[in-house]
């Protein structure tokens with residue numbers, strides 16, 4: 001008791017001196033921090049037990065911070081992102097009076113010594129068993145607010161629509177959920193109104209045009225679990241595809257119909273149209289390889305190529321007929 005009183009006096013004196021000098025106080029001492037740790041995590045029966053929930057319900061706020069888009073794999077329908085979650089909640093057991101402890105605002109502890117929500121990304125295509133975070137640091141504020149920032153390289157499934165490839169845009173979601181705790185025990189909510197893009201590095205292939213957020217509930221055996229949806233809209237930058245996809249496709253389609261201008265005497269009509277047909281087939285194979293193997297959305301470009309391929313086949317048939325007519329003996333000639 002004596003020493004506690006002594007430190008309170010010391011703390012008060014300290015505050016007085018600082019106010020006197022009109023200087024913001026920021027004096028960290030190891031011994032003060034040590035005392036806070038002792039105060040919060042003492043090992044008595046009444047001490048902190050990380051298995052006990054801080055409140056009921058515990059309101060956990062989360063924010064997603066997007067750092068980079070690693071890939072948007074249209075064929076496999078996977079979105080790969082690098083980012084981190086900011087997770088904030090209150091634990092009334094972890095408070096101290098700032099002035100009594102050298103004005104220390106925050107202390108930092110490893111996540112596994114405090115109660116923290118077990119978060120998972122529900123639409124991850126990797127194992128669900130893994131919770132976010134591991135060996136991360138939790139920042140505890142003197143008023144009992146905990147801030148935890150688990151980083152995450154995520155591979156999430158995303159339903160992509162390639163109908164207008166390469167002029168397509170894709171909307172993908174990251175679904176964050178608390179595992180094991182229904183909403184009335186641990187309630188998940190948004191920390192900010194938007195996904196944080198402050199540190200986002202723009203991608204070379206996809207333009208991030210918009211983001212949005214939405215809460216959702218998952219009902220399982222009459223237990224309601226809360227879930228946060230972080231949504232991102234990406235638009236493809238089509239410059240590259242204009243050169244490598246659109247122009248070749250249109251040119252090959254035009255070449256198909258040039259066949260009719262080729263004079264019969266040149267004798268190369270069939271050779272020419274077959275070459276064009278092969279070029280078309282190669283283009284079609286190329287695009288089919290990059291398209292997803294679903295039948296849900298069909299790319300307009302692939303339809304266009306298929307139709308052109310069909311036309312080329314018709315052109316071949318007509319050309320053969322024309323050549324046949326041309327080479328018929330005199331007496332079989334069609335009447336004028």
Ligand SMILES: *[C@@H]1O[C@H](CO)[C@@H](O)[C@H](O)[C@H]1NC(C)=O
Nearest residue numbers: 059060061088089090144145
């Ligand atoms: C924590 O408590 C403070 C003060 O009571 C409140 O303003 C804040 O919203 C709480 N944070 C969460 C995540 O509920």
